[in-house]
Amino acid sequence: MSIRNLQFLFEPKSVAVIGASERAHSVGATVLTNLLSGGFTGPVYAVNPKYRELQGRPVYADIAALPAAPDLAVICTPPHTVPGIIAELGARGTKAAVVLTAGLSSTCDAHGVTLRQRMLEAAGKHLLRILGPNCVGLLAPGIGLNASFAHTNIKPGRIAFLSQSGALVTGVLDWAKSRDIGFSRFVSLGDSADVDFGDLLDYLASDGATRAILMYVEDIHNARKFMSAARAAGRSKPVVVIKAGRAVEGARAAASHTGALAGSDAVYDAAIRRAGMLRVFNTEDLFSAAETLARSKPLFGERLCILTNGGGPGVMATDALMAEGGKLAQLSPATLDKLDAALPPTWSHGNPIDIIGDAPAERYVAAMEAALQDRECDALLFIHAPTAIVDSREIAHAVAPLAAQTSRNVLGCWLGGDGLLDARHIFSERGIPTYATPEEAVRAFMQIVQYRRNQQTLMQVPPSMLEDFAPQREVAATLLREVLDAGRSTLSEPESRHLLEAYGIPVVATRTAATPEEAAQFAEEIGFPVAVKILSPQILHKSDVGGVALDLEDAKSVRAAAAAMHRRLTKMLPEATLAGFTVQAMAHRPLAHELLLGVATDPVFGPVIMFGQGGVEVEVSDDHAMELPPLNHALAQSLIARTRVARLLKGYRNRPPADMAAIGRVLVALSQLVIDQPELVELDINPLLADANGVIALDARVKLARPATGSASRRLAIRPYPKELEETVSWQGKPLLLRPIRPEDGEEHLRFFNALDPEDVRLRIFSRMRELQPAQLARLTQIDYDREMAFIASRRRADGSFETLGVARAIADPDGNKAEFAIIVRSDMKGQGLGRLLMEKLIAYCGSRGIREIVGEALHSNRALLGLVRRLGFSTHPAVGDETEVLRLPLQA
Template identity: 45%
Template sequence: MSVINLEYLFKPRSVAVIGATNDPRNAGNIVMRNIMAGGFLGPVMPVSSQAEAIAGVLTYPSVRHLPKTPDLAVVCSPLDEVPEVIHSLKERGTKAAVLMGAGFASMTAEESQDIRSTILSIANPPDIRILGPKSLGFMVPSLNLNASLAHARVEPGKVAFISQSDSLFATVLDWAIDKGVGFSHMVALGSRIDVTFADILDYLGSDPLTRSIMLYVESIKDAREFMSAARAASRNKPVLVIRPGHALDSVLAGSRRRAAWGYSMDEVYDVAFRRAGMLRVEDIDGLFDAAQTLSAPRQVYDRKLAILTNGTSAGILAADRLMVGGGELAPLDEDTIKSIDKVLGEENWSRANPVDIPFNADGKAYSDVLKLLLKDKNSNGILAMHVPWTAQPDVEVAEAIRDALKRVKRMVLTAWLGSGKAGQAREVFRNAGVPTYETPTQAVQAFLYMAEYLHNQEMLIETPDSLPTDFFPDTAGARNIVRNALDQGRDALTEPEAKDILAAYGIPVVETRIAVSAKEAVIAADELGYPVALKLRSPQIPQPFDVGGVLLDLETPERVWEGAASILARCTRERPDAYIEGFTVQKMGRRPGAHELSVSAHLDPVFGPVLLFGHGGMAREMIRDQALTLPPLSMSLAKELVSRTRISTLLRGTPSHLAADIDDICLTLIQISQLIVDVPQITSIDINPLYADPEGVLALDAKIDLAPFEGEGESRLAIRPYPRELEECVTLKKGRQVTLRPIRPEDEDTHRAFLANLSDEDLRLRFFGVVQREFDHKDIARFTQIDYDREMAFIATALDERGDPETLGVMRTNTRPDNSEAEFAIVVRSDQKGEGLGSMLFYKGIRYTRDRGTAKLTGQTMVENKAMQGLAKKFGFVITPDPDDPDLVDMVLDLEKAEG
C-alpha cells in the first residue's frame, strides 16, 4: 500500500500491549516481558482486565482508560476480539498495530476471511497500519524495542531481516546471536492483510540505519507492488532473498501444473528476483556470508578468482567449489609468476593458481605474495586462505595480510581454517572490514554471490540496444482475429489464425491452410505449391506425431490424397475415441542446418505473463533446455534470456555450422512480449519449432489460447512496460515539431549529450548548487531507467540538422508509493527557452499526475529562480518560503482542485 504511518510501527514513542496477562505461556505476557527487558525508553502501557500489574507495570482496564494515545498497539487478544480492539484504538488515534493473538487455527477458511475483512474495514489502512495477524512481531534494536514473541534479543546492526515464516524468524535470531550479528530491524510479517513485503522494502530502502535487507519469501500477493518496491530498494542497497523453491512449489502448485507448463513457479520467482536486482541465496549461512561480502567497499565484475593458500588440499577444494559454481581460476600473468619465484623460489610454490605456498610461510611471505597477486590484472578477486600448522603464527599472518590491504581497492576475501587462534585471526579481519570465513566453501560461495549480485545490478542499469525503428505491428488486425474467435465462443485460434497474428507482429511464418477433407487438402496443397506437410487436426490428439499423424515432403496431389487417407486409417485404429477436425496443410519450410527453437508465453498466477525460450522440436520435453523471463523485454534482456540456455552455445556457431542470427531471435522474443501486452485476451502462445539460422527465423507451428479480458494489457505485467500511450507530438512557437514522450533506457546517449549542453546556470538552478559536469553510466542510468509506476520523466525530443535525435528538455515526477504526492523537477536547454517548451512539459506532467489520481504535486526551487516560480504560478501552484532553508521556496499544487 504505502509507507504512510509505518514510522508509528517501527519508530513508536509509546506502546500499548492489549491482552496482557500474567500467564507466562500467553503471548500477552511474553511480549510484555520482552518489551520491558529490552529497555524501551517510551511509555509501555499494558491493557488487562485480569491483573493489576504485569511485568512490574500497572495495567489499564481498557483502551479508553489509557493515559495517552499509544503510537503502537501490540494486540495479543484472541482473534475474534480483535475487531472491537481495533475500533477502540482507532477512536483513540493509534496509527499502528501488531496482531499476535491466537484463533486462526480453529477457524474455517470462510471464517478466517470474514475476520480479516472485518479488521481491514475497521482499521481502514493507512489510518491504522496492521502487521499480521498471526505475526511473531518485530524488533528494532536501535530503539531497544523487542515487540515480539521471540525468546531472545539481538544487538543493533546494519542488516534488516523480513520473514514470512515464524520458524525462520526464530532460526535466524538464534544464528545471529551465535555469530554476533546485529540487526536494524527483524520483522515477522504474519498473514499480511495490510503490511506487505513491498511496504517494508519501501520503508527500509530509505532507512539510514539499514545497509542491507534480507528476505525470506514463500509467496507474493501483488507482484507489481513487490517488483516496484524491490527494484527501488535494490538500487540503494543490497537486497538478498531466500525462497524454499521446488519443495514449496510441489505443495502450492501441484505436480500437474508443473508438468503442463514445463516450469515450476520457483523459476518464475527466481527470474523476478534477478529482474529486481536482488540476490538469491540458498540458505541462512549464505544470507549472512553474502551480506558480509556485499557490505565491503570493494566490488567484483567477473568470476575470475586467484587463490592463495598454504595447504594444497584446501586450495583444491576451493578451486573445485569455484568451478562447480560457474567461476574461473584466474590465469597468472608471466610477470607475476617470475616475481613470486624471486620471493619464494621456483621450487617452493605451485607456480600456478591456486598459489600454493609453503605450509610454514610467515606473515611477510604471505604479505609479499599477496601484494604481487594484487598487481595481476587477470583476477577479479583474491582468496587468501590459511591452514593451521603446529606453532604457526595464525594471528601474525592475519595482521600482515590486514596491513597489506590498507588502501587496496581490489576484492580480497580470507578463510582461516580451524578454531582457537584461527578465531582470533578472523576477528582481526572483521575489525578491519575484510570479509572472512571459516571454510573455503563459504568464502568461494560468497565471492560467487557477489559476482551474481553485481551481474543482476548491471542488468538493472544496463542500457538496452535500440529496438528497430521499423517495427510497426498490425495490432488492430491481431485484435480483430482474436475478437472474432471469442465472439464464436472459441478459446483457441486455428493454426492459420495463430500464424496470421505472428505475421502481423513481423514474425516470419510458413504458409498454412486448414482442410476438413482429403479433397480440400489437395486443393490447399495446389494453392501453396509443393512440397507440403500434412498434419492431423484433433482436439483429443494435441501431438499428432504420436499417432503417425504427420507426413512431410508430399510432392504431388496423389501423395497428399493418399497421405490423408493413411492418416485417417491410422487414427481410427489407434484412437477411435478422437474427433477428427481435418488436416493442416503447410508449405515445407526448407532451412537445412537450421536450429529448432521454441518460444512460448503463459500466464503465471502471481507474476502474470511469462516468456520461455529454448530448445524446440519433438525432443523439447526430454531435453528441457529452457529459460524464462518476465516481459517487457529489451534487446539486452532478450539476449540475456537466450544466453541462459545450453543451445545458445550452438547458436553462436560451430566449426560445421554458421552462427544463427541472434538479433533476429531476440527481436522475435520482443515481438511476442509486445503481443501479449497489446492483446491481453491471449493466455498462451507456443511456437515450436522456430527455425533459426544465419538467414533469421521461421515459425513452423504456432498455437494460441484465448480468454475474455477487460482492461489494459499492461495491467497483467509484474513490471510496467514503456507507456507508449503517453507519447504526443507538439509544435513550438517557431514551428519546430517536437515529440513529448516518456524517457527510455535507450535514451542514455542523447540524455548525456542533453546534460552536457546545459549551461552552468541551468545545472546550478536544477541541482541547487555547483555540480560536476561528468555523469557516469550509473548516473545516466538512474535518469533514463525508471519505474514507470513510481517515476516519470517526459522528454522533449526532436531531430537536429543532421537528422539525429536530440533532447531539448525534461520534466520529472517522483510519486510516493501511496500516490498521495508527487515531486517534480523540470529543466529546458537554454537555447530552447522562449519557445513555450517549458510550459508544454510542465502541463504534460500536471496532466499525467492528475490523471493517475495523485493528490498533490510539489517542488522546490531557489529563491532567485523567478522564471520557475513564474511558470509554477501560471499553473496555479501556491509558492511559500521553505521553513528549513531561506534560499529555497516550496511550490504546491492541489491536483484535485487544479483546472484541466
C-alpha cells in the same frame, strides 16, 4: 502501496499490550515480559479488565482508560474481539498495531463477513496500520523494542529480516544469536492483511538503520506492488531472498509446453532476478550473502584469482569455482614475470598462485600486489593455512591494509580453528569478508557475481532496437476477438501463424486444405518437399496421433499421408473433429537449432516469457529460462544466456553461430504481443528454427481467455512503457513529440546531458558535475512507470533520428500522495516555451494519477525556473537556513 504510519511500528514512543496476562507461557504474559525486559524506554501500558497490576505495573481495564493513546498496540485477544479493539484504538489516535491473534480469516460475524475484513474496515477509517494477524510480532533492537512472543531477545545490528513463517522467525533468532548476528528490524508478517512485503521494502529502502534486507518468502499477493517496491529497494541496498516451495508438485494441464512448464518457482526466480535481488537456498547462505554484499566493493568482472600458501586448498577453491560456473583469471605475462621475481622457483607458475607453505609475510604482500595490479584479475581469494614458521597474525597485519585499500574485492579464508581467531578479527576490522573454508569463500564470491548480474539487469541501459517494429495490433486483436466470439479458446494452426505474422515473426509458407486431394493440390503450388499436419481442435500435440508427415516429395505421398492421418484420428479419437490439413514448405535448415519460445500466465506475476531448447523432448531436456515482460534486446539476450542451449547457439566445429539478434527480436515481439493482447494466456512456438541465416517458426499453439475487467496492463507485474502518453504538439511551427522516457534513450540522454551548460547542471542538481556515470544514466532512463514519470521533449533531426531537448521528471512517494519534480531544458533551447510545455504535461499526468501535491526545490539564483513555476500556480518559500526555495503545487484536496 503505502509506508504511511509505519514509523509507529518501528519507532513508537509508547506501546500498549491488549490482553496482557500473568498466566505462565501465555502470549499476553510473554509479550509484556519481552517489552519490559528488552530495554524499551517509553511507557508500556498493560490492558486487561481482569487485573489491577502486572509485573509491578498498573493495568488498565480498557483502551478508554489509558492515560494517553499509545503509538503502537500489541493485540493478544481472541479473534471476535479484534475488530472492536482496532476501532477503539483508531478512534483514540493509535496509528499502528501488531495483531498476534490467529483465526480471523476463517471466522465470520453474524453477517457472514470475515473478522479479518471487519478488522481492516475498522483500521482504514483511521489510517491505522496492522502487522499480522497470525504473526509472532516484531523486534527493533536499536530502541530495545521486543513487541513479540519470541523466546529471546537479539542484539542491534544493520540487517533487517522479514519472514512469512512464524516458526522460521524463532528458529532464525536462535541461529543468529548463537553466531552473534544483530538486526535493525526483525519482522514476522503473518497473514499480511495490511502491511506486506511491498510496504516493508519501501520503508526499509530509506531506513538509515538498515544496511541489508533479508526475506523469507512463501508467496506474494500483489505482484505489481511487490516488484515496484523490490526494484526500488534493490537500487539502494542488498536484498537477499529465500523462497520456499522450490519443488514443483507436477505439471498442470495446459494447451502448450510453456504452460505446462511454467512452475511458480521458476517465475519467482525470474522476478527476484529482475528486481536486482539475490536468491539463496539456505539460512547459512542468507546471512553470509548479506554480510558479503554489504561489505563488497563494485565488481567490474567475474574472473577470480586465488592466492594460497598450500596447493590443496587452492585446488579445492578452483574445483568449487568451476562447479559454481565461475571463471578463473588467466594471469598476464607481466604478472607472471613479477611473481617469478618475488617467489621461490617452486611456486605454481599460474592461478591458483601457490606461494609455498614457508612463505613469510613479505612474500604474501609481493604476490598480492602483483595479482591486484593485473587487469585480468577482477577479485582475489586469499587462503592461508597455519604453519609453525610464520605467525598468522603477522601475515594478517601485513596484507590487510593492501586488501582493504584496493578497488578490487578481496575475500579471506583462514583455514583452521581457534588459533586463527586473531587473524580473522584483523581482517574483519578492515571490512574484509572472511570465511572458514575455500568452498564457503567461493560460494560467497559467486553470490557477489550473481548479485552483480542481477543489478545489471536492474540498472541496464540497453541499446536501441526494433525502432522500425510496427506490429499489426488491430489485425491481431480482431483475430483473437473472432476466435473468442466463436466460443473457442484455442487458435488453429493457421490462425496461430497469422498471429505471429502480425507481430513480424517469420513463419514457414503454409496453406490449409479441407481434404487429402486439396492438400496434394496445395503441395504442388507450394513446391516439394512439403510437410503435412492434421488439424483438429481436440489435438494439442499432433505427433501423439501420428498427425505429422515430413519431407513428402510428390502429390501421391501427400494424399496418402493425409488419408492415413484421418484414419488414425478416427480410430484413436473417434470423438475428435477433423478440421483439415496444413501443408507447409519444408524448411531445409540442417544446421538449425530447435528452440522453444513461449508465453504462460502465472497466477501471481501474470504473463511470463520462456525460452529454451525445443523439439519433442522439451520436457525431458528441461532446459528453459523465464523472464517477466516487458522485454528489450538486453533482457532478451540475458534470458537466452541462462539456458544450456545458449552455448550451442554460439557455434561449434562446422556449425556457425546462430543469429542471436534474430532470436532476440522474436522474444521482444512476443513481449509486445503479451502487452498488446490481454486475451492471450498461453503460447508456444515449437520449434523455432535458428541458424546463421535467421529464424523461422514451424509450429505454434495459442490459448486465449477473455481478460478480467479493469486495466489490461495491470495483469503485468512490471508496468510496460505507457505509449498512450505520447503526444505530438506544435512548437515553433514544427511538430514536437512529448513522451515518457525509455531505457533505449540512454545514448541520446547522454548527448543531451553533454550539451548542457555547466551552470545549468549546477542549478538543476545544486552541484558541479562534469559527466554522467553509467549507473546515473541508467537511473534516469530506466524508470519504474508505476512510481515515477519522466517526459522528454523530442524533435526529429534531418536524418530521421530524434534529439532530446528537455526533460521533466516526477517521483512519487510510496503513498502516492506527493511527487517531487525536476526539470531541465537544453541550454540552447531555453526561453522558447519548452519548460512550460513539459511542466503542463507533467502536472496533468500527476493529477490523473491521484497525486495530491507536487513539490520541489530551486536555488535562489534559478530565476527562470522560479518564474516558470509561479506562473503555473506554485507557491515558493525560502527554505530555513538554506540557499534554496521550496516549491509547492497542491493538485487535490
